[in-house]
Amino acid sequence: MTSVKQLLLKPLLMPGFPALLKYAQRDCATVFMLHRFRDPERGIAGCDSSHLRQALGYLTRNGYELVSLVELFERLGGKGPQARGAVAFTIDDGYLEQATVAAPIFAQFGCPVTTFVTTGFLDGKLWFWWDQIEYLFQHAARRSAQVRFGDEVLDYRWEREEERALAKDDFTARCKIIPQAEKPAVIAQLAAATQVDLPAAPPAAYAPMSWNQARECEQMGMTFGPHTVTHPVLSRSANEVAAHEITESWARLRAEVRKPVPVFCYPYGWWADFGEREVDLLRALGFLGALAAEPGYANALAFRSNEDDRFKVRRFGFPDELPHMIQYVSGVERFKQLLRRSP
Numbered sequence: 001m002t003s004v005k006q007l008l009l010k011p012l013l014m015p016g017f018p019a020l021l022k023y024a025q026r027d028c029a030t031v032f033m034l035h036r037f038r039d040p041e042r043g044i045a046g047c048d049s050s051h052l053r054q055a056l057g058y059l060t061r062n063g064y065e066l067v068s069l070v071e072l073f074e075r076l077g078g079k080g081p082q083a084r085g086a087v088a089f090t091i092d093d094g095y096l097e098q099a100t101v102a103a104p105i106f107a108q109f110g111c112p113v114t115t116f117v118t119t120g121f122l123d124g125k126l127w128f129w130w131d132q133i134e135y136l137f138q139h140a141a142r143r144s145a146q147v148r149f150g151d152e153v154l155d156y157r158w159e160r161e162e163e164r165a166l167a168k169d170d171f172t173a174r175c176k177i178i179p180q181a182e183k184p185a186v187i188a189q190l191a192a193a194t195q196v197d198l199p200a201a202p203p204a205a206y207a208p209m210s211w212n213q214a215r216e217c218e219q220m221g222m223t224f225g226p227h228t229v230t231h232p233v234l235s236r237s238a239n240e241v242a243a244h245e246i247t248e249s250w251a252r253l254r255a256e257v258r259k260p261v262p263v264f265c266y267p268y269g270w271w272a273d274f275g276e277r278e279v280d281l282l283r284a285l286g287f288l289g290a291l292a293a294e295p296g297y298a299n300a301l302a303f304r305s306n307e308d309d310r311f312k313v314r315r316f317g318f319p320d321e322l323p324h325m326i327q328y329v330s331g332v333e334r335f336k337q338l339l340r341r342s343p
């Protein structure tokens with residue numbers, strides 16, 4: 001962040017100031033989305049523990065309501081007090097350090113948090129395809145890879161680290177949109193091209209938490225919601241596949257944890273990644289709602305005026321810098337949205 005921006009955001013760190021902006025938040029709540037947490041022992045980059053503590057400390061000291069997802073959905077729907085600036089935390093996927101690093105920190109601050117688990121991952125049946133790609137590019141024996149991809153031959157060459165990262169990102173983006181069943185063959189080709197043996201089970205850096213750990217996390221206050229069985233793009237899956245991914249992940253979750261949260265979280269979560277078919281199924285299964293990954297606030301007005309809105313709740317990626325987080329929760333970001341919308 002630039003120093004000018006830091007200077008502009010500085011008043012937000014002063015006690016009392018955020019209250020001035022709360023009026024902009026009257027119909028809005030902030031839902032944050034987290035993924036990986038920094039764990040030096042396993043070589044994992046991600047949200048830093050001290051940053052998370054600092055952020056939760058800030059929210060607690062400044063009187064923000066930290067609410068569970070169930071409470072949030074009830075309040076957005078008109079039950080109980082207005083959501084007015086409430087903040088909810090979510091974590092996606094079910095990685096090990098979400099249990100070992102994140103759960104104790106959220107517990108320390110008494111902050112509710114819901115982790116959305118890919119049940120096949122916790123069941124030991126898979127490791128994520130994007131992690132496999134990262135692993136292959138990281139361990140590549142050579143600085144190039146040629147992979148047949150549909151009608152194309154992709155020809156990646158890299159010298160510097162940034163070039164390798166670009167190649168990995170390009171390959172990952174292409175893999176996202178092919179059917180889930182076709183991914184293993186393409187990734188096997190990449191493994192051959194990079195001359196890396198792809199382990200059958202995830203290496204430590206990409207490992208899931210166990211169901212036992214999930215139950216221990218529940219005792220610390222963390223709750224769990226379903227995030228499909230294999231993490232496909234639902235909108236690109238056949239009807240019966242999409243239905244199975246949703247119903248089976250919900251069934252596995254209910255079998256393993258004590259208080260499963262009846263809120264679903266779409267894999268990837270952009271508007272293009274799910275549709276009416278998923279919304280209809282979730283409603284039929286009795287879910288309270290569902291979370292997307294499109295950035296934005298959870299808005300009570302939209303929630304009450306459109307039946308589908310509770311199945312398309314937006315989230316913000318949890319920012320790496322405290323001033324940015326404050327910008328979201330304090331209403332500055334909301335204020336900016338309102339300004340942009342006015343003529």
Ligand SMILES: [Zn+2]
Nearest residue numbers: 092093267268
């Ligand atoms: Zn996910």
